[in-house]
Amino acid sequence: MSRTLGVLISGRGSNLQVILDAIDEGRLDAYVAIVISNKNDAPGLERARKAGATTAVLSHEDYDSREAFDEAVLGRLSEHDVEVVCLAGFMRILSPVLVRAFPNRILNIHPSLLPAFVGLHAQKQAVEHGVKVSGCTVHLVDEELDHGPILLQQTVPVLEDDTEETLSARILEQEHKLYTEAIRLVLDGKVRVDGRRAIIET
Amino acid sequence: MSRTLGVLISGRGSNLQVILDAIDEGRLDAYVAIVISNKNDAPGLERARKAGATTAVLSHEDYDSREAFDEAVLGRLSEHDVEVVCLAGFMRILSPVLVRAFPNRILNIHPSLLPAFVGLHAQKQAVEHGVKVSGCTVHLVDEELDHGPILLQQTVPVLEDDTEETLSARILEQEHKLYTEAIRLVLDGKVRVDGRRAIIET
Numbered sequence: 001m002s003r004t005l006g007v008l009i010s011g012r013g014s015n016l017q018v019i020l021d022a023i024d025e026g027r028l029d030a031y032v033a034i035v036i037s038n039k040n041d042a043p044g045l046e047r048a049r050k051a052g053a054t055t056a057v058l059s060h061e062d063y064d065s066r067e068a069f070d071e072a073v074l075g076r077l078s079e080h081d082v083e084v085v086c087l088a089g090f091m092r093i094l095s096p097v098l099v100r101a102f103p104n105r106i107l108n109i110h111p112s113l114l115p116a117f118v119g120l121h122a123q124k125q126a127v128e129h130g131v132k133v134s135g136c137t138v139h140l141v142d143e144e145l146d147h148g149p150i151l152l153q154q155t156v157p158v159l160e161d162d163t164e165e166t167l168s169a170r171i172l173e174q175e176h177k178l179y180t181e182a183i184r185l186v187l188d189g190k191v192r193v194d195g196r197r198a199i200i201e202t
Numbered sequence: 203m204s205r206t207l208g209v210l211i212s213g214r215g216s217n218l219q220v221i222l223d224a225i226d227e228g229r230l231d232a233y234v235a236i237v238i239s240n241k242n243d244a245p246g247l248e249r250a251r252k253a254g255a256t257t258a259v260l261s262h263e264d265y266d267s268r269e270a271f272d273e274a275v276l277g278r279l280s281e282h283d284v285e286v287v288c289l290a291g292f293m294r295i296l297s298p299v300l301v302r303a304f305p306n307r308i309l310n311i312h313p314s315l316l317p318a319f320v321g322l323h324a325q326k327q328a329v330e331h332g333v334k335v336s337g338c339t340v341h342l343v344d345e346e347l348d349h350g351p352i353l354l355q356q357t358v359p360v361l362e363d364d365t366e367e368t369l370s371a372r373i374l375e376q377e378h379k380l381y382t383e384a385i386r387l388v389l390d391g392k393v394r395v396d397g398r399r400a401i402i403e404t
Contacts, residue, residue: 115331116318129317130399132355133337153334155357160401197332199362 006082013044015088033080070097138182149198208284215246217290235282272299340384
């Protein structure tokens with residue numbers, strides 16, 4: 001693999017920063033070829049520019065269908081020879097156009113122990129449900145929300161006095177480590193997928 | 203509290219044995235006043251008798267409604283001055299008759315990190331879903347399956363070559379410790395319930 005990454009964002013892109021930092025500090029041997037945002041005011045675009053990464057804004061509102069938007073994204077990713085796509089707070093469900101173009105090479109990180117607490121505000125869901133342990137999950141992306149084969153999971157305790165904010169902060173620390181590790185495993189060809197199970201070859 | 207327990211079983215009652223052993227070994231200051239099974243051939247009945255516990259069989263088939271069955275169970279529990287009810291593989295959803303008679307004093311243990319993998323064969327569900335971590339949960343029982351406020355959770359890794367059997371065995375080791383600890387917390391009055399959150403007072 002050429003180890004080129006494409007990163008898709010919609011907002012502040014804190015996990016984009018994680019990837020950029022890991023590369024900068026030599027902990028991840030990869031290259032961010034392009035950062036694409038579907039929102040032109042995403043603060044993550046500025047992070048990308050500061051790190052010298054190429055950026056593009058493709059607003060989904062400019063396209064008639066999910067597929068047409070995904071075709072445009074795919075075009076940009078292909079122009080930059082992207083091998084692995086990392087979602088970093090990208091608020092769109094992918095269509096088969098993108099999923100099939102990158103089989104088992106699109107990653108997402110979610111701030112819960114999936115399949116618990118799918119969707120938005122996973123940390124708030126966890127606090128309100130009263131779980132005693134939560135965490136984060138890196139998974140391969142399929143056409144369902146927060147659903148594809150799970151690569152890595154890290155547990156985080158939920159404390160009696162946790163709020164959404166304090167739990168989010170504790171989980172975020174672990175997200176940083178976990179996403180870097182998962183991207184490395186995919187780039188190194190250590191992931192085999194069998195049905196909905198991702199097997200890590202060690 | 204008089205620290206008297208009632209245990210409800212439907213099958214082999216491996217978690218009944220855990221409770222009996224913990225009491226026998228002095229790790230749990232409690233007394234099993236009655237073990238009730240809704241199946242007359244439940245192997246757990248023999249465990250109870252060996253430990254000298256009083257047993258009763260109440261077949262749900264002998265009652266016209268869930269409520270009528272629960273009234274009969276409640277009658278037996280009351281006769282024995284039961285303070286806390288422990289489900290140990292009891293395959294019935296409780297009606298309000300029992301739930302309201304023992305507010306926040308009915309416990310269940312489930313072999314997953316709830317709310318993930320509710321219902322039967324939770325360990326098989328976990329293996330097939332491809333999670334990297336599972337575990338067990340002790341929760342207070344309400345009128346929904348595997349649903350009430352969570353008292354304690356313990357994580358267990360899921361290994362690449364795990365089967366339902368190997369994962370079940372690894373979780374069961376933790377179930378033993380967790381159930382004893384949770385029963386102790388309830389008997390000691392250390393549990394406060396706020397909405398669907400159970401707060402452990404330390």
